[in-house]
Each structure stands twice: as C-alpha cells, then as structure tokens.
Amino acid sequence: xxxxFGRIESxxxxxxxADKIFQPxxxxxxxxxxxxxxxxxxxLHIGHGxxxxxxxxxxxxxxxxxxNVLYPMGFHISGTPILGFAKKIEKGDKxxxxxxKSYLELYGDNPDLIKEFSKPENIANYFANKIISDFSNMGFxxxxxxxxxxxxxxxxxxxxxxxRKLHSMGLIKQGDYPILYSIAEGNPVGEDDIADGDxxxxxxxxxxxxxxxxxxxxxxxxxxxPETLEGVTNLFINPNGMYTIIELDGRKIVVSKEAxxxxxYQRQIEIVGNIDPKELIGKIAKEPLHGRSIPIxxxxxxxxxxxxxxxxxxxxxxxxxxxxxxxxxxxxxPIQIIEGVNESVEDVIEKFKISSIGETExxxxxxxxxxxxxxxxxxxxxxxxxxxxxxxxKDEIKNDYIKDKIAFIFYETSRxxxxxxGDKVIVAIxxxxxxxxxxxxxxxxxxxxxxxxxxxxxxxxxxxxMQVVDWIRERPCARKRGLGTRLPMDRNWVIxxxxxxxxxxxxxxxxxxxxEMDFNEIDDAIFDFIFFGKGxxxxxSNDTIELAKRARKEFEFWYPxxxxxxxxxxxxxxxxxxxxxxxxxxPEEDWPKGVSTGGIVLSEGQKMxxxxxxxxxxxxxxxxxxxxxxxxxxxxxxxxWYDVDWRSSEVNMMQKKLEKFYEYLTNAIKYxxxxxxxxxxxxxxxxxxxxxxxxxxxxxxxxxxxxxxFYNMMxxxxxxxxxxxxxxxxxxxxxxxxxxxxxxxxxxxxxxxEINELYGGxxxxxxxxYPSYNESHKQILEEWEYVEGLLEDFKNIIKIYxxxxxxxxxxxxxxxxxxxxKKFNELGMKEFMKSATPxxxxxxxxxxxxxDAKNLRLNVNEIMVLERYKEDLENYLKLKIEIxxxxxxxxxxxxxxxxxxxxxx
RNA sequence: GCGGAGGUUGCCGAGCCUGGCCAAAGGCGGCAGACUCAAGAUCUGCUCCCACAGGGGUUCGCCGGUUCAAAUCCGGCCCUCCGCACCA
Numbered sequence: 001x002x003x004x005f006g007r008i009e010s011x012x013x014x015x016x017x018a019d020k021i022f023q024p025x026x027x028x029x030x031x032x033x034x035x036x037x038x039x040x041x042x043x044l045h046i047g048h049g050x051x052x053x054x055x056x057x058x059x060x061x062x063x064x065x066x067x068n069v070l071y072p073m074g075f076h077i078s079g080t081p082i083l084g085f086a087k088k089i090e091k092g093d094k095x096x097x098x099x100x101k102s103y104l105e106l107y108g109d110n111p112d113l114i115k116e117f118s119k120p121e122n123i124a125n126y127f128a129n130k131i132i133s134d135f136s137n138m139g140f141x142x143x144x145x146x147x148x149x150x151x152x153x154x155x156x157x158x159x160x161x162x163x164r165k166l167h168s169m170g171l172i173k174q175g176d177y178p179i180l181y182s183i184a185e186g187n188p189v190g191e192d193d194i195a196d197g198d199x200x201x202x203x204x205x206x207x208x209x210x211x212x213x214x215x216x217x218x219x220x221x222x223x224x225x226p227e228t229l230e231g232v233t234n235l236f237i238n239p240n241g242m243y244t245i246i247e248l249d250g251r252k253i254v255v256s257k258e259a260x261x262x263x264x265y266q267r268q269i270e271i272v273g274n275i276d277p278k279e280l281i282g283k284i285a286k287e288p289l290h291g292r293s294i295p296i297x298x299x300x301x302x303x304x305x306x307x308x309x310x311x312x313x314x315x316x317x318x319x320x321x322x323x324x325x326x327x328x329x330x331x332x333x334p335i336q337i338i339e340g341v342n343e344s345v346e347d348v349i350e351k352f353k354i355s356s357i358g359e360t361e362x363x364x365x366x367x368x369x370x371x372x373x374x375x376x377x378x379x380x381x382x383x384x385x386x387x388x389x390x391x392x393x394k395d396e397i398k399n400d401y402i403k404d405k406i407a408f409i410f411y412e413t414s415r416x417x418x419x420x421x422g423d424k425v426i427v428a429i430x431x432x433x434x435x436x437x438x439x440x441x442x443x444x445x446x447x448x449x450x451x452x453x454x455x456x457x458x459x460x461x462x463x464x465x466m467q468v469v470d471w472i473r474e475r476p477c478a479r480k481r482g483l484g485t486r487l488p489m490d491r492n493w494v495i496x497x498x499x500x501x502x503x504x505x506x507x508x509x510x511x512x513x514x515x516e517m518d519f520n521e522i523d524d525a526i527f528d529f530i531f532f533g534k535g536x537x538x539x540x541s542n543d544t545i546e547l548a549k550r551a552r553k554e555f556e557f558w559y560p561x562x563x564x565x566x567x568x569x570x571x572x573x574x575x576x577x578x579x580x581x582x583x584x585x586x587p588e589e590d591w592p593k594g595v596s597t598g599g600i601v602l603s604e605g606q607k608m609x610x611x612x613x614x615x616x617x618x619x620x621x622x623x624x625x626x627x628x629x630x631x632x633x634x635x636x637x638x639x640x641w642y643d644v645d646w647r648s649s650e651v652n653m654m655q656k657k658l659e660k661f662y663e664y665l666t667n668a669i670k671y672x673x674x675x676x677x678x679x680x681x682x683x684x685x686x687x688x689x690x691x692x693x694x695x696x697x698x699x700x701x702x703x704x705x706x707x708x709x710f711y712n713m714m715x716x717x718x719x720x721x722x723x724x725x726x727x728x729x730x731x732x733x734x735x736x737x738x739x740x741x742x743x744x745x746x747x748x749x750x751x752x753x754e755i756n757e758l759y760g761g762x763x764x765x766x767x768x769x770y771p772s773y774n775e776s777h778k779q780i781l782e783e784w785e786y787v788e789g790l791l792e793d794f795k796n797i798i799k800i801y802x803x804x805x806x807x808x809x810x811x812x813x814x815x816x817x818x819x820x821x822k823k824f825n826e827l828g829m830k831e832f833m834k835s836a837t838p839x840x841x842x843x844x845x846x847x848x849x850x851x852d853a854k855n856l857r858l859n860v861n862e863i864m865v866l867e868r869y870k871e872d873l874e875n876y877l878k879l880k881i882e883i884x885x886x887x888x889x890x891x892x893x894x895x896x897x898x899x900x901x902x903x904x905x
Numbered sequence: 906g907c908g909g910a911g912g913u914u915g916c917c918g919a920g921c922c923u924g925g926c927c928a929a930a931g932g933c934g935g936c937a938g939a940c941u942c943a944a945g946a947u948c949u950g951c952u953c954c955c956a957c958a959g960g961g962g963u964u965c966g967c968c969g970g971u972u973c974a975a976a977u978c979c980g981g982c983c984c985u986c987c988g989c990a991c992c993a
Contacts, residue, residue: 039993079993179991188991372906433991459922460909467908468989476991497993568909572989600987636931638918642910643987645917650932656947707919711931722949795950797958902959 003662005626009750013136021764022141024068026557031067033059033563034505036574037074040127040149041082043103044134044618046646047601047608050634054598054702055565056140057635060746061697063141064770070558072508073135073142075149077124078484079497090118103127106617120483124151134618139627139749141766146508150500151483154514154522158507159485159500161527165585166436167489171443173435177476178204178411181265181428182419187481189425194417202417204427207307207410208398209255212285212294217245217252219285219296220259222307222410225371226398227390228314230383231337232287232294236311236324237277239298243309245272248408254280256309259410265428266411287312288406289383295332299324301357307412317374319345319367323357338390340379345370434493435474438580444469446583447576455563455594457700458641461571465579468572475499475577498573502581506531506590509558513551517544530555531586560590568597568641596700599643601634616646628748629655635706635747658748661714665741665755668733675731677780678868679724684781685716686736690743691773697746709743723876739771786860786898787869793902794877805904807880811895812862814885818897860898879904 016022024030035055038048059071088096100123101111107130116122128149135142148155166172179188180202194202208226211218212235221235237243242257247270254275255263263269281298294312301324302311313321316334322345325332334345343351352366378390385393401407411427418424438444447469456462478493484500487493507514510530514522521544528534530551537545560582566575575595582591600607603614621630633654638644689708696704721729733740741755745765756765794808866883874881895901 041993076993081993177991375906435991458910464909464988471907471989473990479991496991498991569988571909573992647917647933650917653932703919707931715931793959795959904958 003659003751005628005750008754009137009139009627012750012753013139016141016764016766017136019764020145021767022071023143023145024070026554028068029066030558031062031069031562032505032509032558032560033062033069033071033565034508034561035073035564036501036566036570037076037150037504038131039081040075040077040124040131041085042099042127043106044131045601045608046603046616046618046621046630049138049618049621049630050601050644051565051567051598052135052140053138053631053634054640056138056142057631057702057746058563058565058700059141060749060766061770063766064742064745064768065698066769069141070508071140071142072146072505073140073144074147074504074508075124075128075131076497076501077120077128077149077151078482078495078500080479080482082120082123083481083483086118086120086123089114106619121151124149124483134622137622137627138618139631141749146511148507148511150485150497150504153519154511155504155507156485157522158504158527159495160488161524162503162581162585163485163495164488164524166581169584171437171440171584172477172489173437173474174432175435175474177430177433177435178206178266178427179430179433179476180204180413180417180425182423182425183261183265184423185419188428188430188479189419194419194425202425203414205412205414207412208401208407209308209410210288210312210401210407211251211253211405212287212312213291214254214280214283214285214296217254219280219310220253220255220308220408220410221310221312222412223312225314225317226401226407227380227385227394228317228337229287229289229312229397229401230380231314231316231335232312233315233321233332233335234294234313234325234330235285235296236299236302236313236321237280237296238300238302238304238309239277239281240300241277241302241304241309243275243277243280243304245275246270247272249405254310256304258305259308262412262426263410265426267408267429288404295330297325297328297330299328305416307410316345317370319349319354319363319370320357322346322349323354323363327357335382337380337382338374338378339381340377341373343370343373430476433476434478434487434490436477436499436580437474438472438577439474443580443584444472447579450579450583450591454592457594457596461595461597464571465576468576472576472580498577501574502577503585505561505564506555506559506586509555510551513547513554517547531590559586561592563594563596564592565596565598565640567600569600571597596640598640599638602643602645604645604647625651625655626750628750629658631747631749632658632706632710635702636710637703639703640700657710657714658751661710662751662755664717664730664733665737666758668730668737669758671727671730671734673731675735676724676728678872679720679728679732680735680777681781681784682716682720682729682732683736684775684777684779684784686713686740687774687777688781689713689716690739690771693743694770694773702747706744706747709740710747713740723872741765742768742771783860783865783868786862786865787873789899790866790902791873793899797902797904805879807882807905808877809882809884809903809905810866811884811901811903812866813895813897813900817895821897862898862900866900 033055035052038044055071059069063069085096085100089100097114100117101114104111104113113126116126128147132144132147136144150159163172180194181187182189205224207222207224209220209222210226210229212221219235219237223229238256243254244257244260245252245254246260246263247253248263248267252272257274260269260271277298280296283296284293285296286292287294297313301320302309311321313325313332314335314337315322315325315332316336317338322334348366348370352362352369354362354366357363375390375394380386380388380390380393385397398407402409411429413425413427448466451462451465451469454462456465477496477499478487478490479496480493482494482497484497485495487495517526518541521540525535525537526540526544526548529537529548533552533556537548540548564575564578575597579592579595602608603616606614608615629651633646633651634644636654637650689712693705693708696702696708717729717733720732724732738756738759738761741752741759742761742765745752745756745768749766752765756768761768790810863883866881870881870883
C-alpha cells in the first residue's frame with residue numbers, strides 16, 4: 001500500500017469533523033492551551049505553521065495522557081495593516097494588488113475577487129476562512145466552535161469592559177507623546193509605513209535646544225550633549241540656509257525653516273518672520289549660563305534639516321567642532337570642561353587618522369568613541385556640576401536647563417526618513433495620548449510574583465521576562481486610525497492592536513454563550529457576572545441570565561490558561577502584556593500557569609522574506625508533502641526554543657523515511673503467525689524508547705521524543721531486518737505496531753489513525769490513551785545488547801583483517817573471571833583486594849584500566865544467548881561460528897565477562 | 906548600552922544541566938562497493954591522524970584553573986546572532 005497522504009489526510013479530516021472530536025465538554029482534568037491568534041491579512045507561511053504545530057503536538061499529547069484539552073483559535077484583524085492594504089487596493093497600488101492577486105491564485109480563487117479587497121472586512125474574512133482550512137488541513141486539533149475575530153461587536157464589548165476596568169483602577173493615563181509622523185498623510189507612521197523601515201530602523205532622538213540671546217531674540221542651538229554647554233566657544237549657522245523666527249512661550253527664537261515646520265507639530269508656536277543668516281554671522285550672542293559673549297560663525301556643514309539647524313560649538317569635546325574651527329582659521333581657544341579621560345580630541349583625531357571635516361564616516365565613528373569614553377569615565381570640571389560623573393548628571397542637567405527656561409526639547413528622527421509613498425517623516429507630539437501605565441510599581445510587583453510561580457520554558461525565559469518588567473514604561477494604547485475597538489473613554493481613539501489582545505483567551509471559554517445571548521443585553525454587568533461571579537443580573541431576560549450562568553460555569557471550568565506558546569519575538573511585548581493584564585483584571589486563581597517560547601523558521605538557511613523569494617506558504621507544503629511530513633520535520637529538526645531551517649532536500653529525505661515507516665506498519669499486518677521469541681528484543685527496545693520519549697514529551701522536549709520514537713526506532717527495526725530477514729521482522733512489528741503508531745500520534749496524527757484502524761484499534765487514535773511502558777521484554781533486550789556488543793567488536797576487527805574470514809571463534813570468559821568481577825563490584829577495590837587470589841587481583845587490575853569496564857553485561861548467560869543467535873549471526877556475517885570457553889590460547893585470553901574474545905580465520 | 910542565545914570534527918547540527926561507556930548522535934556532502942548496458946534512485950561500508958586483531962595520538966572558539974578524569978564544572982578573554990516598544 002503506497003503512502004497516499006492526500007487520501008489518508010482527507011479521510012480522517014472528514015471523520016474528525018463529523019464527530020466533532022476536538023470540541024471538549026466540561027468533564028475531567030481540564031487543560032487550556034493557547035497560541036496567539038494569527039493576523040488575518042494574508043496567506044500563512046511555514047513559520048506560522050511551526051508555532052501552531054508545536055501547540056498542537058502538546059495538545060494532542062496531553063489529550064492522550066488523559067487531559068481534557070481545549071485548543072481554541074481566533075483571528076486578529078485590529079490595527080492599520082489590513083486597513084492600509086484595503087486603501088492601497090482601492091487606490092490601485094500595483095504592488096499591493098499583485099500581492100493579493102497572488103494570494104487569490106495560491107488558493108485557487110479568481111484573481112478578479114481583488115475588487116472585494118478594497119473593503120478591509122472582506123480581506124479579514126477571506127483570510128480568516130482560508131486560515132481555518134489551512135489549520136484544519138495541518139491536523140490541528142482546534143475547537144472551531146469558539147472562533148471569533150477582534151473586529152466583531154461582541155469582541156468590542158469585551159474589550160471595552162476590559163478598558164473601563166483598567167481605567168477605573170487608575171491604570172490608564174493621558175499625556176503628550178512624541179511619535180513618527182507624516183505631514184502629507186496627517187497620520188502617525190509605523191515601521192511598515194517607512195521606506196526601508198524594517199532594515200534601517202528609525203528612532204526618535206531627543207535634542208536639547210539651548211537658547212542663546214541675540215539682541216531681542218534667541219538663537220536655538222540644538223545638541224545631544226547638553227552637559228558640554230559650559231565649554232561652548234561659538235555658534236555655527238549655515239550661511240546658505242533659510243532661517244525663521246518663531247515665537248514660543250513668549251520668546252522670539254531663530255531656527256531653520258525646516259525646524260520651524262517640524263516644531264509646529266511638536267509645540268504651540270507662531271511663525272513671526274524670516275531672517276537671513278548673513279545678518280547673524282560675524283555677530284555676537286550670549287550663552288545662557290554666564291552671559292559670556294559668543295561669536296556666530298558661518299559653517300556649511302550645518303544641516304538645516306536636522307534639529308534646529310543651529311549648533312553650538314564645543315571644540316574641546318567635539319571632533320566636528322574642533323575640525324571646523326581649525327579649518328576656518330578662526331582663532332578660538334577650546335575650553336576644557338571634562339576631566340578623567342585620557343585622550344583629548346586631538347588624540348582621537350590622530351588615532352582615527354582624520355585629516356579633514358569631509359571624512360564623515362571616520363568622524364562619526366571617532367565621535368562615538370570619544371562620546372562613550374567621556375560619558376562613562378568623564379567628570380565635569382567646570383560650573384555647577386563640577387566633580388560629578390557625566391553619566392550620573394546628564395539627565396539632571398537637561399532637566400535643570402528646561403526648568404530654568406534656557407532650553408527646550410526638540411524631537412528629531414534618527415535618520416532622514418520618508419514613507420513608502422515618499423513623503424517626509426518627522427516627529428510629532430501627540431497631545432493627550434492614552435497610555436496603559438505599565439510603570440506602576442505595585443502592578444509590576446504582582447507580575448514579578450506571578451513569574452516566580454509560573455512554569456516557563458526554556459528556563460532562561462524567567463530572566464528575560466523580569467528584565468522586561470523592569471524597563472517597561474507607559475505604553476500608548478490607542479491610535480487615531482485602524483480597525484479594532486474604540487476606546488470607551490474617548491471614542492475618537494481606536495485601541496491599539498497589541499493592547500486589545502491580552503486577556504482574550506478568557507473569551508474562548510464563553511463566546512458560544514455570548515453568541516446566543518441577546519446582543520443588546522451584553523454589558524459590563526454580564527462580564528462582571530461571568531468572570532467574577534459578581535452582582536445580580538437585574539433587568540435581564542431569563543434567557544440571558546440562563547446563558548450567563550452557563551458561561552460562568554464554562555469560564556470557571558476552563559480558566560486559567562494552563563499553557564501559552566508563541567515565538568520569542570513576543571517576549572517583550574505581547575507575552576508581557578498578557579501577564580500584566582491578567583494580573584490586573586482577574587483574581588489570582590485565574591492567572592496564567594505556564595508560558596513557552598519557540599524559535600523562528602528559516603527557509604533554505606535564510607530568514608524568510610518576500611524580497612528573498614524564499615517564503616514557503618503553508619498551503620503548498622500541505623499539497624506537496626502532506627501535514628504529517630510537515631509536522632514530523634519540525635518535530636525532529638530542532639527543539640522548540642531554537643530556530644529551525646526548512647531545507648527542501650532534507651524534507652525529501654524525511655519523506656522517504658516516513659514512507660518506509662508507513663510501509664513497515666501496513667505490510668506487517670498482512671503477515672500470519674507468531675513472531676520468533678528471539679526477535680522480541682525489538683519490543684523491549686520500543687518500550688525503552690517509549691519511556692524516554694514520554695518523559696521528553698512531558699517536558700516539552702518534542703525533538704527528543706520524536707527522534708527517539710521515529711529515527712532511532714526505525715534504525716532498530718532495520719537492524720532487526722538485516723539480521724532476521726523480512727518475514728520475521730514483520731511478524732515482530734505486529735507485536736508493537738499499534739503502540740508505535742499511537743506513540744507518534746501527537747506528531748503524525750493522520751498516519752497514526754490509519755495504522756490504528758488497520759490494527760483493529762477501536763475509536764480514534766487521537767482520543768486513545770498514550771501507550772504505557774511495559775518491561776516484559778527487558779531481559780531479552782539486555783541479552784540482545786550483549787550480542788550487539790559482540791557485533792561491534794567484530795566490526796572493529798574485520799576492518800583490519802586482511803581477507804574474508806570463513807570462521808569466527810567466540811571465546812566466552814571463564815567463570816572465575818565473572819565471579820571475580822562480581823565480587824569486585826560488590827566489595828569495591830579495597831575490600832576486594834584483601835580477599836582476592838593473586839590471579840584475581842591481576843585480572844581486576846588489568847580490566848579496571850579499560851574504559852569500557854563498567855559497560856560489561858554480567859547478567860547474561862553468554863553461551864545460551866550465543867547459541868540462540870548463532871544461526872542468525874552466521875547468515876548475517878556469512879561465516880561459521882564456533883562457541884568456546886576460553887582456553888590457553890593468547891587471543892582467547894582477552895575474553896572478559898560480558899565481552900567474549902573473538903578469533904577470525 | 907541593556908538583556909538573551911551561541912561558538913563542536915568539510916558543512917548543518919546533537920551532546921554540555923546530571924564530568925568517565927565521547928573521536929563525539931543524526932543529516933548533508935565526499936569516497937568505495939552492490940544493483941544497472943549506463944545514469945539516477947535504492948542498499949551496504951568508510952569518512953580526524955597513525956597503527957593494522959579489538960591499540961595509540963591529537964581534537965569540541967582562546968587562555969588558565971578544579972579533578973584520578975573536562976566538549977561537559979569554574980575564572981578570564983575573543984567572536985557571532987537575536988530582542989529592546991507604540992509595530993503586527
């Protein structure tokens with residue numbers, strides 16, 4: 001019977017679905033296992049597939065171990081991406097249209113359906129449906145009766161309830177917040193909206209703009225190093241630039257024209273007029289600390305499109321300033337204000353071999369070098385902060401300047417950036433931005449306590465989480481656009497897509513009851529009742545009350561989440577929010593029990609990326625290889641927490657192995673008759689491997705379990721076949737074939753069902769008990785392993801034997817050696833030596849030097865075992881065998897108990 | 906910078922927690938053989954060096970240490986990769 005995965009997989013899919021076998025009811029030991037829902041904006045690839053496969057393998061394993069496992073799934077549609085794609089399709093953007101047409105083609109749908117995709121909800125619905133079929137095809141044991149998406153009204157009500165709760169607990173705040181922004185679009189922009197945003201990240205820099213008095217105005221000079229203000233010697237301004245006078249907080253300030261535009265998005269300013277830089281150059285300004293007179297010097301290197309387009313110059317501590325002054329010939333004496341650093345600006349210029357100000361790259365590198373040195377080791381030697389380390393007072397200095405109104409903050413992008421449409425990206429301050437206040441220390445402490453109680457895999461996860469909890473601050477939780485749930489406190493805002501997906505596993509438990517409820521009756525009181533058992537449902541209809549009670553029961557039964565698994569990039573965001581929000585909203589008994597993170601998937605050795613053309617869609621994999629093969633590949637190729645590489649050549653190798661496995665099991669059943677007793681070591685071997693694999697599964701070491709049960713077991717069977725021949729092997733396989741298939745059911749569920757049925761198993765393999773360890777063949781296994789040792793020795797010798805041997809003499813060690821060795825093991829060296837004969841002493845001294853001494857099998861009746869396998873070995877090795885007791889022969893004297901001497905001739 | 910992971914024999918990649926059965930699983934690649942008219946596929950064996958009757962030597966990023974014994978434990982150093990937020 002050839003391995004036809006298409007036939008087998010669709011057969012079992014239909015049966016599973018017809019019998020709804022993955023829709024658990026509230027009985028027995030429950031286990032709620034979740035994986036974050038996918039974002040429904042495109043076809044899934046094998047990277048997504050791996051995470052859900054790991055979840056499913058664990059779900060299936062635990063189900064077979066007697067747990068009542070619920071593995072639910074929903075869809076994420078919140079945020080801007082789907083909206084953005086819909087908009088682009090509406091606008092006729094070619095790249096986006098081609099991409100979505102390719103998805104339609106992939107799924108075998110008419111590419112003309114693309115028109116539908118100008119509506120975001122159509123994109124979401126289309127892909128949600130495709131993902132359901134993709135996931136089902138992969139054999140995931142998901143309860144689809146509980147599916148929902150984050151855009152539907154019931155979900156919105158649930159999230160609104162959550163946010164009103166957070167708000168009432170004082171965990172939601174408002175404040176001003178800098179953000180990347182496109183003037184042309186009038187909107188905030190994320191990494192995805194920026195050209196090359198993924199490869200060259202844009203961050204927000206905080207410049208301190210210091211005000212230097214000039215006549216009735218001020219010049220706003222920007223710096224990233226406000227601690228050097230004491231050392232200022234002059235100002236630089238671009239003679240070819242355009243400058244504007246603005247009014248801010250009642251003062252007239254000169255900045256570049258570009259800066260003035262940006263500032264309109266950051267502060268309340270008014271444009272007063274323009275000013276020609278020539279009117280400034282050569283004149284004098286006053287620095288704000290002591291009112292020293294400072295010359296204004298023209299310098300073309302000043303970029304008017306970076307910060308305010310005016311910089312102050314500290315030649316003693318800035319390479320660029322030093323070089324500029326040296327080249328302009330202005331005779332200005334640097335003012336040293338930092339000590340404790342061994343190298344001066346001149347030294348660094350020397351060190352990096354910089355000859356002119358044009359060498360931008362070298363200067364950048366050297367500046368970083370100098371800055372890090374001064375920041376970590378430098379001590380301020382002038383002014384108010386004298387004697388203090390820069391790293392300790394830098395922030396204080398900045399804040400003092402702002403307080404004293406001699407400086408303000410100017411936000412700038414870390415590099416020049418444009419959107420994918422080519423519009424300039426700047427930094428804007430959003431007023432009254434809503435935040436979730438993750439900086440709250442009491443809240444953090446609760447999360448820390450939870451982390452100490454939780455099960456986490458891999459072990460390093462606990463440290464990583466603790467670290468994140470330490471540095472996490474307020475997080476903006478709403479945006480002005482996007483799909484999702486409107487913020488109940490202010491309906492102009494939409495809850496941001498990571499913030500609306502933290503406690504939703506709770507919704508899986510009750511969604512079915514909510515759907516039956518009269519939608520208008522669903523309100524906060526209903527959620528309070530279901531989740532906390534609080535309050536009475538006054539004024540609700542009887543049906544609603546009844547459903548709410550049922551929902552309460554479901555929730556109490558299934559919650560908390562026993563395990564959540566996802567990829568490691570989620571540690572610092574989603575998983576952390578998941579913990580924080582559970583801790584805030586739910587009572588302690590409903591807090592998460594365990595979390596694990598997994599590695600990512602590489603394709604042919606590289607990160608998957610559309611630009612590299614190595615993205616492998618889940619669907620094509622399923623069509624080409626079948627779900628079982630896909631699952632087996634990921635199970636065996638790397639442990640959960642490591643990255644895994646998808647290489648088609650290796651997948652092909654694995655396919656052959658899997659076919660062979662299937663062939664063994666389907667063939668074996670056709671063989672009549674009982675197996676030979678002497679071949680049953682294979683059953684012992686299976687049980688040993690099963691025991692080991694069971695332990696590994698329990699600890700989520702899926703790879704170890706899979707390798708043991710699949711690879712190693714296949715090798716054992718092939719070993720048996722090469723010695724016992726096909727017929728005997730097949731009859732032996734029948735003895736444990738069904739258990740073998742069942743033991744692999746979490747990984748290859750379809751083949752498992754097929755084999756289980758073939759072997760007359762009743763019911764579904766997926767719902768069977770996991771096979772249990774049985775030690776009835778332990779003795780024969782040990783005896784066989786003794787023979788394996790002999791074969792090993794034979795191989796070593798045959799390698800160096802000049803021609804083909806016709807005969808092998810096997811000398812079994814004399815009994816006195818066995819006795820001596822046993823005695824030695826019992827008594828230990830010291831005691832043994834006291835009572836031993838000289839002959840015994842010499843023997844023990846020589847063999848204890850051998851490193852394999854501990855390995856000897858002493859409990860085997862060697863002659864009996866050798867006689868049993870003599871014929872098999874003769875056929876296998878193609879020579880005659882003679883079994884003898886050790887005599888006087890030199891070679892034969894090498895025999896040890898459990899390790900006979902061999903003589904070839 | 907902060908935090909995490911890791912550097913193993915031609916390549917990929919186990920082992921390391923719980924030192925000795927470790928010249929170190931498995932796969933790829935390579936070599937030889939079987940099969941074949943031939944190629945491919947498949948199967949078998951070999952694949953650090955030297956011995957050529959089961960022996961010896963040198964290896965697991967580098968340098969030291971602990972130990973009878975270190976790829977494994979400890980200390981220091983060098984190098985690589987990943988995450989660091991308003992983005993799903």
